[in-house]
Amino acid sequence: xxxxxxxxxxxxxxxxxxxxxxxxxxxxxxxxxxxxxxxxxxxxxxxxxxxxxxxxxxxxxxxxxxxxxxxxxxxxxxxxxxxxxxxxxxxxxxxxxxxxxxxxxxxxxxxxxxxxxxxxxxxxxxxxxxxxxxxxxxxxxxxxxxxxxxxxxxxxxxxxxxxxxxxxxxxxxxxxxxxxxxxxxxxxxxxxxxxxxxxxxxxxxxxxxxxxxxxxxxxxxxxxxxxxxxxxxxxxxxxxxxxxxxxxxxxxxxxxxxxxxxxxxxxxxxxxxxxxxxxxxxxxxxxxxxxxxxxxxxxxxxxxxxxxxxxxxxxxxxxxxxxxxxxxxxxxxxxxxxxxxxxxxxxxxxxxxxxxxxxxxxxxxxxxxxxxxxxxxxxxxxxxxxxxxxxxxxxxxxxxxx
Amino acid sequence: xxxxxxxxxxxxxxxxxxxxxxxxxxxxxxxxxxxxxxxxxxxxxxxxxxxxxxxxxxxxxxxxxxxxxxxxxxxxxxxx
Numbered sequence: 348x349x350x351x352x353x354x355x356x357x358x359x360x361x362x363x364x365x366x367x368x369x370x371x372x373x374x375x376x377x378x379x380x381x382x383x384x385x386x387x388x389x390x391x392x393x394x395x396x397x398x399x400x401x402x403x404x405x406x407x408x409x410x411x412x413x414x415x416x417x418x419x420x421x422x423x424x425x426x427x428x429x430x431x432x433x434x435x436x437x438x439x440x441x442x443x444x445x446x447x448x449x450x451x452x453x454x455x456x457x458x459x460x461x462x463x464x465x466x467x468x469x470x471x472x473x474x475x476x477x478x479x480x481x482x483x484x485x486x487x488x489x490x491x492x493x494x495x496x497x498x499x500x501x502x503x504x505x506x507x508x509x510x511x512x513x514x515x516x517x518x519x520x521x522x523x524x525x526x527x528x529x530x531x532x533x534x535x536x537x538x539x540x541x542x543x544x545x546x547x548x549x550x551x552x553x554x555x556x557x558x559x560x561x562x563x564x565x566x567x568x569x570x571x572x573x574x575x576x577x578x579x580x581x582x583x584x585x586x587x588x589x590x591x592x593x594x595x596x597x598x599x600x601x602x603x604x605x606x607x608x609x610x611x612x613x614x615x616x617x618x619x620x621x622x623x624x625x626x627x628x629x630x631x632x633x634x635x636x637x638x639x640x641x642x643x644x645x646x647x648x649x650x651x652x653x654x655x656x657x658x659x660x661x662x663x664x665x666x667x668x669x670x671x672x673x674x675x676x677x678x679x680x681x682x683x684x685x686x687x688x689x690x691x692x693x694x695x696x697x698x699x700x701x702x703x704x705x706x707x708x709x710x711x712x713x714x715x716x717x718x719x720x721x722x723x724x725x726x727x728x729x730x731x732x733x734x735x736x737x738x739x740x741x742x743x744x745x746x747x748x749x
Numbered sequence: 750x751x752x753x754x755x756x757x758x759x760x761x762x763x764x765x766x767x768x769x770x771x772x773x774x775x776x777x778x779x780x781x782x783x784x785x786x787x788x789x790x791x792x793x794x795x796x797x798x799x800x801x802x803x804x805x806x807x808x809x810x811x812x813x814x815x816x817x818x819x820x821x822x823x824x825x826x827x828x829x
Contacts (some may be wrong), residue, residue, distance in 0.1 A: 480809075486792055503808040506794065520805045623758055 351639060363455035364687075364692035372692045374698070375475030376706040386410055387598075387726045389656045392703060395662055398731055398738075399719045401705035403536075406567045406648055407726030408638045409596030417637040418599075418630040433460075434615060437626030445632040448639040451602055453574055453589065457611040460603050460632065462624050464563055464592030465491040471588060471618035472530065473499035473561065480526035483517055485509065487537070487713045489561065498619075508535070508713065511546045521662060527556035533576030534564035537712050537720065539679030541569075544580040544721045552585060559588040567642040568595030568649055568725075569679055577739030595634045596642060601627050601635055648725040655732050662736040666748040671718065681707075682719040682739075690717040697741035702735060709726075756828070757821050762819070763797050776818030802828060 380572060383391040387407035390397050395606075408414055421441055435476030442460055449458035463466040472495030476482050482496050486505040496503050504521070506513040513531070521527060529551045531542050544560065552556045562575035570578030573596070577583040587608060593601035604614070615621060626634075647694035663682060684690040687708055694706040698718075705720040712718055722736035727735075743749040759773050767790055768774070772783055781784050786794070795806055798820070804827040806814075812818050 490791065504805055505792065505808055507792070513796065517805060520799075520803060715787065 355518050368691060373695050376691055378695050379698075379703070383709070384409075387724050388705070388731060392698065395699075395701055397698070397701050397703050398727075398735060399648045399703050401728075401733060402724070403564065403595040403678075403722045404597040404598060404724050404726075405564075405652060405722065406598065406642060407724045408641070409598065409637065411598070413641065414598065414634045414637045418634040420561065421633030422628075422630040424634065427630075428628045429626045429627060432622055432743070433626045434622050439626075439629055439632070441636065442626060443630040445601075445636040445639070446603075448636040449605055450638050451605060452572075452643055453605045455589075455605040456607045457608075458603055458605045459611070459614060459618075459621065460593075460601060460627065460635075461621055462602070462627055463600060464590070464602035465494075465592060466620040466624065467590050467592070467604055468561065469495045469498055470605045470618040471497060471590060472501075472528070472616055474527065474618040475499070475557075475588075475622070476501035476528045478502075478603050480528065481521055482528050482530060483514065483521075484530040485532065485535075485542070487535055488530060488532065489563075490711070492561065493531075494570060509540065509542055511543055511550065515550050517658070518550065521554075523555070525644040527554070528559060529556045530559045530561070531567065532564075533562040535558055535677065536564050536679060537707060537716075537721075538681045539564075539675075539677045540566075540672045541576050544576055545581050546579075548582040548585050549582075550674060553731060557587045557713065557723070559590060560586050561590045562592070563592045563595055563637075564677060564679065565696065567574065567645065568593045568652055572689065573735075574641055575650060577638055593631075593638075597638045599631050599634045599638065601631060601662060645725075648655065652723060652725040654729075655725070655727050656680065657723065658729070658732050659723060659735065662732075663739060665741055668739070668743065678723045680723070682720045683719050687717050689737050689746065689748065690719060692746045693719055693742055693748055696745050697738055700738040700742055701735045702738045702742075753825060756825050759801065760798065760817065760821050760824065763794070763801060767794050774817060775820070776821070777816055779816045780820075798824065806827060807809075 381390045387404045387409050388399050390399055420628045425439055429437040445460050446458040461470055468491035476499045480501050481504055482501045483504045485508055487508040504517050506517050515541045534541050548558055560577050565575040569574040569576050577586050587605045588604055590604050617686050655677040656678055659682050664670055669683040707718040707720050709715045797812055799806055802824055
């Protein structure tokens, strides 16, 4: 009798790679536990005081007093969870208030809150583009975008990262009468670079394609009112849909889509990832709504975050690290290392010195790169940034990266 | 069936700059297993083919194309 096939055997190469890496004695970079979190920028990891430089907590809202108070009140008044879908028993007053806050934040007509940012991309993309429609996307798009495309079974056309000409060539070749959705990101989260949205959105208009921009890593920080790269580039009124998340600048969890499309509200009845999952707990939407309203008036914090990002970028470049962008373009600074082994060594040396960053590897990263990804927070002090540079210098020298 | 000869010649010429291992090309040569291309190389190569023939090969179609013969057939069907 034939032996039954073990469906997990397809993961053997990855299991072996991990065993090889861990057998050298380095810590598992994907199994770190935060024992205590003291502030948006500090935690206790493995009993050691650690500066957090890999949380996407750009605006430091996780411990904001007003945000916490709103969450506590909602927990007391509305309970721990909704136990229901947004379209059944899961829409509370707090979910509507959260959507009101988003409409105001973006000055748009419609807002739809999902349970995570991942689900927002899945839910909007899969509902918009079906089997006979074309989705034209940047090859370096986030996993949630690709998964949304697969779920909708759309025809996927990828173009070279941030290449305006490659986008235009593809739009020009597609059938004129076909439905087309171009998906772009404001900030690409691996390298921390921004998209040339002014040029790209103009081309989409020219070829009659609808546009969706994922502003997950720019909300609250980039643009005069923190509306993202679309705002900064002056094209926010030309974009059809903006996707965002509460798990970065907003400081909690959840996702959303905002739009001025007159038929947008029908999305609530056709988006499966909106319908077939429980809505966010009342405390979460209360913290999100409070945070979003405070982010409307955070010009000073935005300015300080830019300072932090520019200081860290220049400091790391001067130390001799290879960085993902020629200058600071967002709150993300990516340090490019040779391979997973060197990345894990540098990551561990930094952690031992008291600094946490993200170790990112393929397939999440572009071009097979291994990255130590740093994300800054408006709550990092100028002194902390200098301390971080000192830690990078020590660890980089120890591991032989610089 | 292997598509027309002109397409075959053109496709093979486009492969050569990416054929770092100097593999002898036939219709049965596979991109991943024989030429050992990674996803990045595939993307660059597909862009070359698309530009040369002025066509679009969607990622859905790419997923079905494993060897040179299949690519030639796909290009011919898109050109047809």
